[in-house]
Amino acid sequence: MSANLSAFLYLVAGVLFILSLRGLSSPATSRQGNLFGMIGMAIAVATTLASHPPADGVAWILVILAVAIGGGVGAVIARRVPMTSMPELVAAFHSLVGMAAVLVAAGAFYAPEAFGIGTPGNIHPQSLVEMSLGVAIGALTFTGSVIAFLKLSARMSGAPIILPFRHIINIALALALVFFIVGLVLSGSAFDFWMIVILALALGVLMIIPIGGADMPVVISMLNSYSGWAAAGIGFTLGNSALIITGALVGSSGAILSYIMCHAMNRSFISVILGGFGGETAVAGGGSGEQKPAKLGSADDAAFIMKNASKVIIVPGYGMAVAQAQHALREMADMLKKEGVEVKYAIHPVAGRMPGHMNVLLAEANVPYDEVFELEDINSEFAQADIAFVIGANDVTNPAAEEDKSSPIYGMPVLQVWKAGTVMFIKRSLASGYAGIDNPLFYRDNTMMLLGDAKKVTENIVKAM
Amino acid sequence: MEHAAQLVDPFIFQLSIFVLAVFVGYFVVWSVTPALHTPLMSVTNAISSVIVVGALLAVGVGMISSGSGWARGFGFVALVFACVNIFGGFLVTQRMLAMYKKKSK
Numbered sequence: 001m002s003a004n005l006s007a008f009l010y011l012v013a014g015v016l017f018i019l020s021l022r023g024l025s026s027p028a029t030s031r032q033g034n035l036f037g038m039i040g041m042a043i044a045v046a047t048t049l050a051s052h053p054p055a056d057g058v059a060w061i062l063v064i065l066a067v068a069i070g071g072g073v074g075a076v077i078a079r080r081v082p083m084t085s086m087p088e089l090v091a092a093f094h095s096l097v098g099m100a101a102v103l104v105a106a107g108a109f110y111a112p113e114a115f116g117i118g119t120p121g122n123i124h125p126q127s128l129v130e131m132s133l134g135v136a137i138g139a140l141t142f143t144g145s146v147i148a149f150l151k152l153s154a155r156m157s158g159a160p161i162i163l164p165f166r167h168i169i170n171i172a173l174a175l176a177l178v179f180f181i182v183g184l185v186l187s188g189s190a191f192d193f194w195m196i197v198i199l200a201l202a203l204g205v206l207m208i209i210p211i212g213g214a215d216m217p218v219v220i221s222m223l224n225s226y227s228g229w230a231a232a233g234i235g236f237t238l239g240n241s242a243l244i245i246t247g248a249l250v251g252s253s254g255a256i257l258s259y260i261m262c263h264a265m266n267r268s269f270i271s272v273i274l275g276g277f278g279g280e281t282a283v284a285g286g287g288s289g290e291q292k293p294a295k296l297g298s299a300d301d302a303a304f305i306m307k308n309a310s311k312v313i314i315v316p317g318y319g320m321a322v323a324q325a326q327h328a329l330r331e332m333a334d335m336l337k338k339e340g341v342e343v344k345y346a347i348h349p350v351a352g353r354m355p356g357h358m359n360v361l362l363a364e365a366n367v368p369y370d371e372v373f374e375l376e377d378i379n380s381e382f383a384q385a386d387i388a389f390v391i392g393a394n395d396v397t398n399p400a401a402e403e404d405k406s407s408p409i410y411g412m413p414v415l416q417v418w419k420a421g422t423v424m425f426i427k428r429s430l431a432s433g434y435a436g437i438d439n440p441l442f443y444r445d446n447t448m449m450l451l452g453d454a455k456k457v458t459e460n461i462v463k464a465m
Numbered sequence: 466m467e468h469a470a471q472l473v474d475p476f477i478f479q480l481s482i483f484v485l486a487v488f489v490g491y492f493v494v495w496s497v498t499p500a501l502h503t504p505l506m507s508v509t510n511a512i513s514s515v516i517v518v519g520a521l522l523a524v525g526v527g528m529i530s531s532g533s534g535w536a537r538g539f540g541f542v543a544l545v546f547a548c549v550n551i552f553g554g555f556l557v558t559q560r561m562l563a564m565y566k567k568k569s570k
Contacts, residue, residue: 018486018489018490021490021508025496025498027567031559033508034504038555040512041517048517048518062537062540062541069545070548071551073545074550074552074553078552078553078554079560086503089507089557090506093550094510097516099546100517100546100547103542104520104523104543107522107526107539108523110532111530113530114522114525114533114536115522227513232483235483236476239479243515243519245486248484249486249494249512250512252490252491252494260499354502355499355506356500359499359500359502360564363561363564364564369566370567371568
């Protein structure tokens with residue numbers, strides 16, 4: 001296959017990847033988009049195999065074996081993973097992209113002739129620059145994602161781990177990294193190459209351990225972005241346009257998602273990166289003083305009031321997913337709809353543990369996507385709603401974010417549930433939320449607290465209807 | 466300005482593709498509906514595994530120098546990882562997208 005033809009086919013693959021993201025602009029076109037992505041991937045693989053066929057029989061066997069193992073494992077994981085575990089799955093996948101980037105660069109370093117970037121020990125300096133950037137970002141993505149995976153899957157505490165002098169250590173590591181990158185470009189020595197790998201692996205760990213559990217939606221988006229830049233770095237080394245285009249797409253996608261998540265939490269990207277948030281804050285909200293009594297309600301009361309309402313807005317949070325209450329919730333919504341009540345769902349951008357997580361969980365429970373609304377689209381509707389039904393959410397409904405300038409979450413965009421006629425809160429207890437801040441809404445006159453397990457309470461409401 | 470037909474380094478072309486693709490990515494991703502941000506992450510994961518192209522080159526090198534064996538080894542592991550991602554990423558995205566349904570009237 002001529003070099004021009006294969007370059008053209010890689011371009012086609014790149015365009016298909018762009019179309020696959022374009023498809024996600026609406027659920028109706030999204031499945032077609034995913035198909036475009038698969039076709040693009042097939043074209044890229046076929047083009048490589050046709051233009052640079054494996055050198056001998058052994059190589060062919062290795063290729064088939066690797067695809068069978070990797071494909072098999074991937075397919076099984078994809079089928080089995082529960083939707084609540086999507087964040088850790090995505091983190092694990094990011095780590096694989098990072099490691100693959102490191103290994104591909106290592107392969108290119110030891111057999112540069114196969115990649116057309118020189119001969120062993122005599123690789124073009126420019127390729128070495130591109131390669132070392134790909135390796136460094138790839139290694140950092142790998143360990144960073146592994147830590148994120150451990151934290152998200154609760155195999156490791158979500159509390160931030162703060163090392164003494166961590167900023168100094170990180171800066172020293174970064175400087176050493178630059179030193180060895182320059183060394184690699186000048187000397188092309190294997191020692192420099194592996195030093196870059198080791199330093200970047202260490203930096204990845206140190207960058208993620210100080211970031212607390214509450215900031216994980218940002219971290220996971222950020223690592224998404226890194227995995228893209230790593231791929232782009234390798235794309236430059238290989239001179240492959242499909243890889244460069246994809247790397248740029250994924251890199252900017254992750255960056256935008258990080259921005260959206262930061263904005264939704266009213267946190268600056270820098271302060272998330274510097275870490276230390278979410279964990280030690282539980283002590284903070286102690287000074288609120290006055291303990292007004294909260295109005296407690298029963299499932300029967302809730303069922304009665306809701307049946308007689310004309311509009312109910314449901315605000316689900318991660319607590320709902322933890323209690324696995326989404327199916328019971330859908331049942332409740334169906335009953336209400338049968339009674340002629342208008343039901344809508346309101347989703348805060350950080351309702352789940354990754355961007356869009358709550359939407360997937362609701363979709364899994366067969367909630368139609370056209371009943372689910374984003375914060376900006378639904379906030380004005382709370383005033384016309386008879387009931388705001390808050391299940392498993394807390395901080396994202398806290399009016400202190402708009403009213404109390406001294407609150408740590410002041411300025412964070414929140415769902416204005418307090419504007420509804422009655423606010424119903426399903427919560428385990430009156431304790432504060434993830435950010436450790438008391439919610440004044442619990443003690444207001446038009447609030448009804450339904451204490452208990454989200455799933456049980458919802459089931460009881462369904463029974464009472 | 467001596468030679469009108471001066472050759473441009475291929476790197477510049479690659480850089481142009483990269484920069485333009487960053488802009489395309491910026492606009493395309495902003496148009497993704499927030500409801501689909503999780504599938505967006507899983508699908509970007511799958512497509513960034515197009516790094517499989519490099520893994521295939523590394524596995525397939527001819528055994529000509531002492532480094533070739535290493536390259537094959539690294540390439541093999543990279544290929545396994547990339548394939549986990551490709552199959553896992555696209556399939557889990559498909560599974561998620563299949564759950565998004567419109568209101569049945």
